[in-house]
Amino acid sequence: xxxxxxxxxxxxxxxxxxxxxxxxxxxxxxxxxxxxxxxxxxxxxxxxxxxxxxxxxxxxxxxxxxxxxxxxxxxxxxxxxxxxxxxxxxxxxxxxxxxxxxxxxxxxxxxxxxxxxxxxxxxxxxxxxxxxxxxxxxxxxxxxxxxxxxxxxxxxxxxxxxxxxxxxxxxxxxxxxxxxxxxxxxxxxxxxxxxxxxxxxxxxxxxxxxxxxxxxxxxxxxxxxxxxxxxxxxxxxxxxxxxxxxxxxxxxxxxxxxxxxxxxxxxxxxxxxxxxxxxxxxxx
Numbered sequence: 001x002x003x004x005x006x007x008x009x010x011x012x013x014x015x016x017x018x019x020x021x022x023x024x025x026x027x028x029x030x031x032x033x034x035x036x037x038x039x040x041x042x043x044x045x046x047x048x049x050x051x052x053x054x055x056x057x058x059x060x061x062x063x064x065x066x067x068x069x070x071x072x073x074x075x076x077x078x079x080x081x082x083x084x085x086x087x088x089x090x091x092x093x094x095x096x097x098x099x100x101x102x103x104x105x106x107x108x109x110x111x112x113x114x115x116x117x118x119x120x121x122x123x124x125x126x127x128x129x130x131x132x133x134x135x136x137x138x139x140x141x142x143x144x145x146x147x148x149x150x151x152x153x154x155x156x157x158x159x160x161x162x163x164x165x166x167x168x169x170x171x172x173x174x175x176x177x178x179x180x181x182x183x184x185x186x187x188x189x190x191x192x193x194x195x196x197x198x199x200x201x202x203x204x205x206x207x208x209x210x211x212x213x214x215x216x217x218x219x220x221x222x223x224x225x226x227x228x229x230x231x232x233x234x235x236x237x238x239x240x241x242x243x244x245x246x247x248x249x250x251x252x253x254x255x256x257x258x259x260x261x262x263x264x265x266x267x268x269x270x271x272x273x274x275x276x277x278x279x280x281x282x283x284x
Contacts, residue, residue, distance in 0.1 A: 036122045036144065039078035046073050046081075062158040063107060065096045071153075071160045072113060079116030079123060083148070085176045086130045086195070094129075097177055099190065103213060107155040110190055112168070112177060117145035127172070134173025134195040146171050150192065150207055152214070164216050168205050169284070170194050175202065182208065182241060184234040189217070189241075201225025205284075206232065210239055218265075219284040220272075227255050233262065235275070240265035243272070 036042070050069055057066060069082050084094035097112035116122045123144035127133055136143060148168035153160040173195040180191050189208040196203050201224050207217035220241050222230045227248040235242040244260040263272040263282060274280035 036124065039122065042122050043073065043078055063100075063109070063155040063160070065098055068098065068109060068111060068153070068160060069096075076113070077115060077118070079144075081114050081123070081125050083112045083114050083125060083174055084129060086174065097174070099177065099179060101179075101213065108163070108213060109153045109155060109160070110177075111151050111153065112174065112192065113149050113151050113165075114146045114174075115149065117147060120144050129174045131173065131175075131195040131197055134197045136172030137170070138198075148174065150190065150205075150217075163214055166207065166216055166219070168192060169221075170203065170205070173197065180206075182232065184241075185239070187239070187241075188213075196223065196225060199223075199225035199228060201228070206241070208241055221284050229257065235262045235264050238265070238267075240267070 050066065050073065053069075054060075054066055057064075060066070065082075072080055072082050083097045085097055087094050099110040101108045101110065114123060114125070114128055121142075121144040123146045127143045128136065128146040128148075136146075148170060149165045150168055151165040152163040154163050175193040175195050177190055177192045179188060181188050187208055187210060189206050192205045192207070194203045194205070203221065203223040206220045206222060208220065209215070210218045218240060220232065220243060222232055222243060224230075227250050229246040229248075231244050231246075233242045233244045242262060242264045244262055246257045247259040247261065249256055249258050262275045264275060265271075266273045266281075269281070271281040271283055
C-alpha cells in the first residue's frame, strides 16, 4: 500500500507541474506551428534558410534564383514564397519554379509565387506542392489558403522589376511549369501543371502571350484524367486558342470518350462559349 500511495503521489505532483508549465492552460505548439501563426518568426526562418543557401552557393549573379528569393522576402507580404517544382525522386533537390527568358530588350524571369491568405494560418511550401497536396482544395483553411500567381520580372539595375502578375486559379498540388508553343500559329505560352488527385489526373493552366511577353497573358485551362479531358484547339482561326471538351461514358466494364464539344473565345464578353449551346460559358 505504501508503494501504491507513493506512486499516486508522484503522478499527482507531475500533473500539477505540467499544468503550471502551460502558462494558464494555453495549448502548446510545435516550433513549426508557432512560425505558421507568427509572420515575423516565419520571415526570420526564411531569411536564415536563404543565408545557408547563399553560403553554400558558388558563383553568384545579381539575377540568380537566390536573389529572386531575397526580393520576394523583402518586397512581398509576409507568408509569400517562390515555389519549387514537385520532387521527381524521393531524395532529389526540387528546382525553383522559374523560367529565364532572353529577349531583345533584356533578361526576364517568369516565376510562380504563392501568397498566404491574410488573416489565416501562413502556408508552408511543402503543403501546397505535390500530388497529395492537391486535396487541399477541399479544405485548405486548416493549413492556410495559398494564392498562386504567375509573375513576370524584368532584370535591370542589379534588381528585379515586376512587370505583371496573373492569378493561377488553384490552391494546392503544384507540379511544374515549362514553355511551349501553340501548334496552330506558334504563339508561345507557359504551361503550369497541377496534380489533381481526386480525378487521378492533372490540370494545366496555359498562359498564352497573345500580345507579347510584357502584356498580360491569355489563360486557357486544360486537363486530363480517367474520365475527363479538355484539349487546346483551333476552331475559328483567330489568334485566341479554343478547346475541345470531351464527353465520357463511365460504364461498369470500361470508360471511353463518346463525343467532344468545341468552345471558342468570345472577345467581346471575355468568356469561352459552347458552340452548341451559347448560354453555356466558361471564364478560362
